[in-house]
Amino acid sequence: MVLVLLAFLVPLAVLVRQVAEDRALSRAADVIQSIVPLAGAGEAGGLRLIVSAQAVPVTVFLPDGTVLGAPAERTPGVRLAGTRGEALTVAVGAGREVVVPVIGVAGTTVIRALVPAEELTRGVTRAWALLAALGLVLVLLGLLVADRLASAITGPISQLSAVSHRLASADLDARAEPAGPPELREVAGALNHLAGRIQDLLATERERVADLSHRLRTPLTALRLEAEALHDPEESSRVAAAADEVARAVTAVIQQTRRAAVTPAAANCDATAVVTDRVAFWAVLAEDTGRAVHQQLPSTPLPVAVAADDLAAALDALLGNIFAHTPDGTPFSVTLAAVPSGGAELTVADFGPGFPPEASRRGASGGGSTGLGLDIARRAAASFETLSPPSGGAVLRLHFAAGTPTDGTVQPADSRP
Structure with a gap:
């Protein structure tokens, strides 16, 4: 609108001046033109009267050198008009002079x-000033209209x-109110449909995980009965304890899938208590397989921004990998230390064969496993190396x-391998 106004108002302003x-x-x-007839007749008396009566300063230069009317010198325009016999309009310092020669009997x-x-x-x-005010009013009016039109889209x-x-923050109940142009209403409907579809998929996934976990209870119950039927009391107790650990882990999975996820900001636990509990659990199995365990843990609480279950699951995944992918007798160490900057x-660490090349990818493993152990640890930590x-x-x-x-x-996390 400003460009259009400039295109019209600037030429109009020039035209007004012209x-x-x-x-x-x-x-x-x-x-x-009212003086020309008298000047052609050479009537000096009549010229003097009519010239003095004009509102515009008029000077008449007679052929004999007499000057009538407003006092003025013979300017270059006057001399040029007298020589050429042509009317001229000349710009001078005081304004514009209009010069008209009249050829008579006695001269010019x-x-x-x-x-x-x-x-x-x-x-x-x-x-x-009127044009500028009009342009300003039109611009303000255009801004008002543009603001209303833009609000109908930007809102x-x-x-x-x-x-x-809100959806990205796991608030799956958020819905958009269809408003604005038809295209935006269509986008709002599509976003609402997507949010509903995400809710349905998550609910289905949670039920599937819960159902799968629940199905594991039957073989675990059978394993528990088999353990109780062993003749060696010590062996029976050890196998039953392992079955109980798996049962508690399955119960934790069911509970986790049926409750709302804990936000990272609300998650908190004592890392010292959780790590000490899990190392003590794995130390028993390490003793059975001839592995030396070196642990260096703080003696005071060490709060970290992660849920106890997640920290325990991450440590269990790492230690489980050691037992699954290194030979019996391979020593390992667990070290927990506070970071000066916080956390x-x-x-x-272990002294086994090391990582296969594909171990950094989720779901990939060179040892016949699911390949998810490192990913569990990676997701629980702020950074993983x-x-x-x-x-x-x-x-x-x-x-x-x-x-x-x-x-x-x-309290430490639920004990589970």
């Missing part, structure tokens, strides 16, 4: 009318953006963000 100049020059020309009489500069621009300033878009952010660092020392073996380093300080009553 019209004002033409009007002033036209009045001067009319005055001169030159009539000069001076149009002051203020007469050339009379009314131009006021006209320009629904902002709502769609807010709903998408904790958990390091699990795998190292292969030159001396052999594997080192896994997990970094956890600092959690809320506790009073030392944080």
Whole structure:
């Protein structure tokens, strides 16, 4: 709109100024035309009277050198008009002079009318001010209309953006209100349909996981009965304890799939208590397989921003990999230390064959497993690092963000292998 206004108002302003100049020059020309008949007749007395009665300064230069009317010198325009016999309009310092030669019997009489500069621009300033005010009013009106039109589009878009952010934050009940142009209403409907579809898929997935976990209870019950039927009491107790651990893990999976996910900001646990509990559990199995366990754990609580179940599952996955993919008798170490900048660092190292090349990919494993153990640990930690020392073996380093300080009553995660 501003460009259109400039395209119209600027030429119009120039035209207004030109019209004002033409009007002033036209009045001067009319005055001169009223004097021309007398100048041609050579009547000096009549010329003196009519020249003195004009509102525009008029000077008549007679052939004998006499000057009538407003005092003025013979300017270059006057001399040129007298020589060529042509009418001229010449710009001078005081404005514009209109010069008309009149050829008579006695010689050439030159009539000069001076149009002051203020007469050339009379009314131009006021006209320009009106044009500027009109342009400003039109621009403001255009802004108002554009704002209303834009609000009809940006409002629904902002709502769609807010709903998408809520969905990304796991608020699957968020829905967009269809509004705005038909295209935006269609997008809102598609977003609502997507949110509903996500809810359906998550509910189905949770039920499938819960059903699968529940189906595991039957073989676990059979395994428990088989363990109780063993003749060796010590062996029976050990197998029954392992079956109970698996049963508790299955129960935890069922409970986790049927409850809302815990946000990372709310998750918190004592890393010292959880790691100490899990190392103690795996130390019994390490003793049975002839593995030396080296542990270096703090003696004070170490709060970290991760749920106890997730931290325990991550450590169980790493230690389970050691038992599954290294020969019996391979020693390993577990180190938990506070980080000066806040949080904790958990390091699990072994002296086995190291990582296969594909171990960094989720679902890939060179040892006949599911390949999800490292991914479980990776998702639980703020950062995850795998190292292969030159001396052999594997080192896994997990970094956890600092959690809320506790009073030392944080319970370790449910025991599970």
